[in-house]
Amino acid sequence: MDDLEILKRAIKREKLARKQAESIMEAKSLELYESNQKLLSLNQNLEAEIDKRTKEIAQKEIEFKSLVESATEIIFKINTEGYFTYINPVTTKISGYSEKELLGQNFTKFVRQDHIAKLSELYLSQLKMLTETTVTEFPIVAKNGKELWFNQSATLILDNGVPLEFVVLSHDVTEVKMAQEAVALSEEKYRGIIENLELGILEVDNDDKILKAYPQFCKLTGYTESELVGKSPSALLLKKDGLAILKKQVEERKKGKSSVYEIPITKKNGEHAWVIISGAPFYNLKGEQLGTMGIHLDISHRKSIESQLRDSKRKAEELYRVKELFLANMSHEIRTPMNAIIGMAELLEQSKLDSKQVSYVSAIRSSSKSLLVLINDLLDFSKIESGKLTLEIIPFKIKNLLVKTKELLLPKADENGVEIRLQLDPEIPETLFSDPTRLGQVLINLLGNAVKFTTNGAVTISVKCVSKNAGLFQLQFDVQDEGIGISKEEMNNLFENFTQANQSTARIYGGTGLGLPISKKLVGLLGGTLEVSSTKGKGSNFYFTLNLKAATSQGKLEKNTFEVQGNFNRAQVLLVEDNPVNTLIAKTILEKWNCSVEVASNGKEAVLYLQSSSADLILMDVRMPVMGGLEATQIIRKELQLDIPIIALTGNAIKGDNEKCMEAGMNDYVSKPFEQIDLNKVLVKWISIDEKMSNQNLVDLTNLEGMGDQEFMDRMVALFVEETEKELVSFNQALEEKNASRLCEIAHKIKPSVKYVCTLGVYEKVRSLETWSGSPTEFFDLARSLSFDLHQVILQLQ
Amino acid sequence: MKGIVFTEFLELVEDKFGIAMVEQIIDECDLKSQGVYTSVGTYSHKEMFAMVGKLSELKDIPVNQLLELFGEYFFTTLSTGYPQFMDQPNMFTFLKTIDSYIHPEVLKLYPEAELPSFQAEMKGDDEMSLKYRSTRKMADFAVGLIRGAAAFYGEKARVKKQEEFDEGQTVVINIKREA
Structure with a gap:
């Protein structure tokens, strides 16, 4: 491979690497952009959020501020x-x-x-x-x-x-x-007050344990607070009597009632003290009862005074009772001789006397009657004072009541030159309902005063009908005099007890000073008010108004119309009485009324007599030696099984005596000294005598009627009564002396007048006696019978 | 592994052995990337080991020696390109900042990067024990880098691997500063 080729390849790799790098960069750029966009958006959201939050915070701040500012x-x-x-x-x-x-x-x-x-x-x-x-x-x-x-x-x-x-x-x-300071101040103030008030305060819980004892309570009981707290106050301080009181109180307090009570406590030193406790429940804020608070005040001193006062009261009451008993006994002691005096005077009056003697006896009778009135006044007064006087509402004839009142005061009126005038409203019915005895008593008293304080003048007793409504009559009674009168000053205490118009009154006119207070009270009892109007020197008028019901039925009339029964047809009366004088009086009276009288001097004798003999009626004295009347009565009723009427002769006015008599089995009572009429009433009530005998009319005026007018008849009758009364006294005396010739003499003397006034029966007895040819015994029996008849005639004519 | 390591390695090979050697290595190593590397890219470390192994084979130089040399060279590249990380008074101080400062900064740019850790421990004033940890097992490369650092700070230092664990995944490196 040549260098060029190598370089080309290297450059190619470099180009590729650059593209790769660019592509990476672009990707990174995009990524960066997107990230940036995201960030921007996030940022915007954040800003909005922040803005929102900021505003919210600002708002909240405003709110809070306003809240704080307006708080x-x-x-x-x-x-x-x-x-x-x-x-x-x-x-x-x-x-x-x-x-x-x-x-x-x-x-x-x-x-x-x-x-x-x-x-x-x-x-x-x-x-x-x-x-x-x-x-x-x-x-x-x-x-x-x-x-x-x-x-x-x-x-x-x-x-x-x-x-x-x-x-x-x-x-x-x-x-x-x-407020707290005020409360504290107030608390301090009340604490101070409570401490100074000598009130012992105690707080007790619901289990009867002391929660707190205040200093005064400690002082009161003699315990310290530590000795008291946690203890039961009742166990510590109370004896049996106190516990009983407390138990009752605790129940009351549990009902939420506060109460005040007195309780005896025992102090630490054993002394007793009386405390008054005011207890009340106290509560917590929820309203639950925490306990009770008691305020204690030592009242031992007060208690001892209270006790003394109670003793004094008891003594006073005892004294009062003794006084009352004394009064009753005294009245008995006075009445017994009074009984004798009146009775004997009455008998003496009926015997043959010369004119001087008649006036002496009359003086004895009137004086003793005055004395009896005085005693009765005193007894009435104490009866009224003690609220024991009760009224006897019966039908009565108002005219009779007035006439009787007038008659009673006529002698005194004559003496003083006083004319008594009666005025009775014709509209008032004849018979009314009231208590004639008490009404009469008031009228006698007022009229008596009027007569007493008037000299040479007139006294008027008048009854006017003020209004009437459905048988209810409002009557005004006036007793008017022309006497000395009463001054305004004197009128103020006129009706008070034992006072008279003035001190000199008693000296000049006499009297007890009880008459008017008694009258005022009696008028009050009868439903009226006794008032007076008077002018000093000119006279007085005592008046009152009563609402009286008219009595429509003519049934039972008041006793004022009672006619004395003079013949009990030999009824057997057993008189049981120890006092010989009383015996003599009663026997004499009874025999006069044609009773056959047996006398026993005590209860025992009476019982002995009744074992063998009988009686129609027994008059029994209560207080006698050997055996009293109550005991004798019980024996007669229970042992002898006799139901003979027994009449008590009660000599005193001790409350409840009459009731005792009735309880013992007696039938009625007569209070000594009795007037003859009182005894007569009782006898009439309890002795059943032959109707023909008792109601026998012995008077026959037909012979007289043909001889003249009414006035003539009245004069003749009056003359007969006057003469016959005198002759009867002589007749009875001769009968006693068994002087037959004297009896014949008198019979002869009275024969003509008897013929004109009495029935044929009486006349025949007189004639038969005058020309007697039979046995002496029968002669005296006939004489006795005539004596009764004549007496009866006189009573009937009167 | 970051692209800069590959670009710098090929740079160094071209520099020392000529561009033909670069071609030969890329040719003979069956590389997935075809030898196209950019410093901002990321590539498998196996390609690095493949290329270092090929160079060692062709030039008969031990791999560890090559890695040490490359490390020393690579430090100058880094110190030139990233002078802000070098602002330290001496080598030891610098070494201490790798874990605490430099690598966190690297992760900001390349979050996917897998970085070794260096745990520094001073043994007296002039000696440091540096514990290397990485699944890449490139302690030799680290030794070269440390030598580069010593040269950068003008310090003489003896750097040697002291102990190895887990087939080179953990290596204790001893650094002795010399006067």
């Missing part, structure tokens, strides 16, 4: 040296400092002097320890000089582990702080 919290930044680098508007608003005044200033400049050191130390430590966040509270001084409390949370921002700045969030907690 209601204080937000600021300080650098690591403590200088403000950013503050939000709230910071300036709350502190009062402008942004200019704050930025670049050290935060310590605004903190209250005494907190600077502590706060600086905190943040220096945070810087040193790289603590992420610290929270603290401190006061700053605002621009206006006021102190503000901040609750501040400072977050340390790090840049690659190196402290960069603090981002701080603060709340203005001044109000909370003030």
